Amino acid sequence: MAAEKILELKGVYKDFDGVSVVEDFNLYVKKGEFVTFLGPSGCGKTTTLRMIAGFEMPTKGEILLNGKDISSIPPHKRPINTVFQRYALFPHLDVYDNVAFGLKLKKINSGKVNKKGEPILRHLTKQEIDKKVNDALKKVDLEEFEYRDIDTLSGGQQQRVAIARAIVNEPEILLLDEPLGALDLKMRKDMQLELKEMHKKLGITFIYVTHDQEEALTLSDTIVVMNDGCIQQIGTPKDIYDEPVNAFVADFIGESNIYSGTIIDDNHVHFLYHKFECVDKFPKNEKVDVVVRPEDVEIMEKDEGILNAKIVSKIFKGVHYEYILMVGKMELMVQDTTSYDVDTEVGIYVKPFNIQIMNKEFKSNQYIGYLDKYNNLILDSGKLECDITQLLKGSHVDEEGYLVGPDGKIYDLTDADVKVEVGLGDIDIEDGEEGEIVGEIISMVYLGDHYRVIVRTEEEEDFVLDTIYTWNEEDRVSVHIAKEKIKLTLTKEIKEYEKA
Amino acid sequence: MVKKILARSYLSLILIIMYAPIALLIVYSFTESTNIGTWSGFSFDLYRQMFANEEIMEALLNTILIAIASSVVSTILGTLGAIGIFYSRRRMKRVLNGITQIPVLNAEIVTAISLTILFVTLGITFNFITLLIGHVVLTIPFVVLSVMPKLQQLDPNMYEAALDLGATPSIALRKVIIPEVLPGVLSGFLLCITLSLDDYIITAFTRNNSFSTLSTYVYGVTAKRGALPPSLRALTTLITILMFIFLLLTNFRKAKAVKN
Amino acid sequence: MKKLRFKRKHLSIPYLLFFIFFVILPLLLIVYYAFTDANGSFSFGNFVEFFGNRNKIRLLSVSAIIGALNTVLCILIGYPVAMILVNKKFVKSGIIVLLFIMPMWINFVLRTAATRDLLYAIGIEGGNYPYLTTMIGMVYNYLPFAILPLYSTMLKMDKNLIEASYDLGATKPQTFVKTILPMTKPGIISAAQMVFMPTMSSFVISDVMGERKIQLIGNSIQFNFDQMRWNEGSFIAFIMLSIIAILMFLTRNTTKVETVRGGVW
DSSP states (O other): OOOOEEEEEEEEEEEETTEEEEEEEEEEEETTOEEEEEOSTTSSHHHHHHHHHTSSOOSEEEEEETTEEOTTSOGGGSSEEEEBTTBOOOTTSBHHHHHHHHHHHOEEEEEEEOTTSOEEEEEOOHHHHHHHHHHHHHHTTOGGGTTOBGGGSOHHHHHHHHHHHHHTTOOSEEEEESTTTTSOHHHHHHHHHHHHHHHHHHOOEEEEEESOHHHHHHHOSEEEEEETTEEEEEEOHHHHHHSOSSHHHHHHSSOOEEEEEEEEETTEEEETTEEEEOOOOOOTTOEEEEEEOGGGEEEESTTSSSEEEEEEEEEEOSSSEEEEEEETTEEEEEEESSOOOTTOEEEEEEOGGGOEEEEOSOSEEEEEEEEOTTSEEEETTEEEEOOGGGGSTTOEEOTTSOEEOTTSOEEOOTTOEEEEEEEGGGEEEEESSOSSEEEEEEEEEEOSSSEEEEEEETTOOEEEEEESSOOOTTOEEEEEEOGGGOEEEESSOGGGGBOO | OHHHHHHHHHHHHHHHHHHHHHHHHHHGGGBOOSSTTOOOOBOSHHHHHHHHOHHHHHHHHHHHHHHHHHHHHHHHHHHHHHHHHHTSOHHHHHHHHHHHHHHHHSOHHHHHHHHHHHHHHTTOOOOHHHHHHHHHHHHHHHHHHHHHHHHHHSOTTHHHHHHHTTOOHHHHIIIIIHHHHHHHHHHHHHHHHHHHHHOOHHHHHHSOTTOOOHHHHHHHHHTTSOOOOTHHHHHHHHHHHHHHHHHHHHHHHHHHHHHO | OOOOOOOGGGGHHHHHHHHIIIIIHHHHHHHHHHTBOTTSOBOSHHHHHHHTOHHHHHHHHHHHHHHHHHHHHHHHHHHHHHHHHHOTTTOOOTTHHHHTTGGGGSOHHHHHHHHHHHHHHTTOOTTTOHHHHHHHHHHHHHHHHHHHHHHHHHHHSOHHHHHHHHHTTOOHHHHIIIIIHHHTHHHHHHHHHHHHHHHHHOOHHHHHHTTTOOOOHHHHHHHHHHTTOHHHHHHHHHHHHHHHHHHHHHTTTSTTGGGGSOOOO
């Protein structure tokens, strides 16, 4: 079956008051597909959905429905319907009138034409509306509820009304914005199955937004993982689970152990203090991120595996046990159905194809800043002390603050633009807002023995750092960098700054 | 239990003191005596006098007329205003919320003379419209303040849901937003009526002198140390009865709403 | 060409225009008249006249004292009333609160005259005790305006916080001072705003209750306007506006003051 593209987003950007929310979003959706936008809150998934629905206009880019750009068409003229997060049912109308709302507004071709030859439009008749509403209510198993008030329904029933209200209009695409978010766990599981069933039966294209990775894996044909306004990975649930492209995806989808590693040769990688056989090919000595899923770690007798580890905690999870093992100072999470006692020393083995190796996303922080007349580095409106003698070998700073070269030439570096590089381990953060550079923690990923934290300032500059301390997302912190840890390079030749 | 009795006694005491002057008028509305304090036998004569007094009847009618007219204008303008303010950008919202506070916080006499100055400066003779504007200025903030909380409670997606289902913005407004905030609109309307009925100062400064309302009529006869005309006692009784009928209806409506 | 599409925020345009014409423009005119003389030329004459006149200063002070006294009285009486009204254990029906506003349907001049007659009947004559009768009249009239904002604030108060306070070992007085009072602060401020300035500037109540033996700043404005002395009257009005502005500035950090009014029905 040659599936046609029903929807296509091309280079879509969205800014709110200059803050970028969605960046360079490219995606096509095939007819009848179940696509899920997955990501943490604030990643831009809902905004993207709202652009498809027509509630937001893209700042840049095109949204094509069946090949035609719809980005400037108002929502009420799009053949797309939405199921909202908290349903947005109309409380002053009963179930029947909620479902009939769209039908009563709809005009269809009456088959007749007026004098000019234009088709005459007419509203649906009462009988037609009746039939459609009843059909839709039947599809969501709410036949008996027609005349009930909305606030007498349970969350799950309201959810069904919201779905009926959307599908009764026979949209080409159904958008669902975290529709199960308000339901309890049991209800959510049931509704997931029902949604999947409904998608099969109706044959409508579904675009689904959620932050629940399990939901995404269960429901979707295609998952679009988003973070910070950008698509991280597009793929089938299996692709995304088995072959995450970066540490963010690996961490977000399922449980995972993520470590920093080094490639030894084509078939070996070093991490967890040991050499592991692997299948991914990377250049020798490359620093990489390594992902091992907890269920892919095999526990065996001591000294029989690649390495030994000590069990420090054990939790029964219903089907399997979840163990935390210590390998030296590093933690390793393992899921296994066999029971072992805490404090046991065990052997560990991981099959080569279960070791997922990814390019390190981030090796150092790079910024563009400039120097002020006191030879401080101005970065992101904050002031940092730095050592400018590194810009010229053998130089020193004279009493007036000018840089003096080994040949006695004097340079005035006031306002000079510089490239700044700071290693991940060279940034410290402190609680509170007292510091030159202040930001909020937007992400934190555990890497076996330390956390990788991203601090974002109000000016949208990110500081990525490694720390052994536990922080929380949304903590406000100040960023500190030691003078000698700041690597500077001038963007222009130093000659340009020579003092006449 | 003791606390409950204490609480209720305190409430009753305050209410009794508050209603005492009105009760006094009501009691003495059933006698002919011109002096409050001397009972000269039961009679409905004051009621006959009241209905026969053209001045009072006209003032009463005018009072009701201006209350209804100004409340309707305030309610429409204020409800639309509240919706507009709610969906404005942050800065505009702040400005609009700020100016809404002005008539509430401003001294009534200052509002009144400011309007007088405006009308005189513009060369407008005082008429029903100037009075209407005065009452709208007085009451409109309270419509906005009553409707706003309802808008804040509204599911932010409600309006979008209507658009999504094919409603144009104006249909979405009429069929979804307005019905949703209706309780707030009604509450605002009743507050308008109440404030308009109660007002004297704005009325005194923005009316045409030939147009008298109950407040200007009563002020006219009492401010100069004059006694209340006896037939006004009968009027007080009448308004009080209306008031209690209204309260009972509200109570009934609320009880019914709770039951459902 | 980009078509101007209807947006919901455009609904506030008529409202904004109404306010510009009938609220802001008139107030600007007051400022204009306050700083001009009878010939329309710029002048500080009214300023000098007012602040140089001991009687006027005394009038302003007396008005402010009566305003402040009435504010305190109304809040002291109204605070427990509001607390009882929101407590479901004491008052089951939300209708009772309406009993406090409904007398407004009987016009306030009429009510004030009735109060005067009642006091007269029990021997408190306005001519003999003008300050006492005026204060009584003020409390009578402004009590509902104090109760309403307090009531609305308390309705929204999270009762769990009070229980949490007890749970953490606070005594009743401690809970009141540390939890209830701070939570109802917006209501108290709103109540004060609704009582202080109107009391200060009222002239009807002092006229009727005090039998014209008491002059308040409101009487002075009214008198000046009756005598067609707009500039002098406007200057006094300007002072009132300044006081309001100062009070608003002082309470600016108390957020959400505006949301605590209305919504009784």
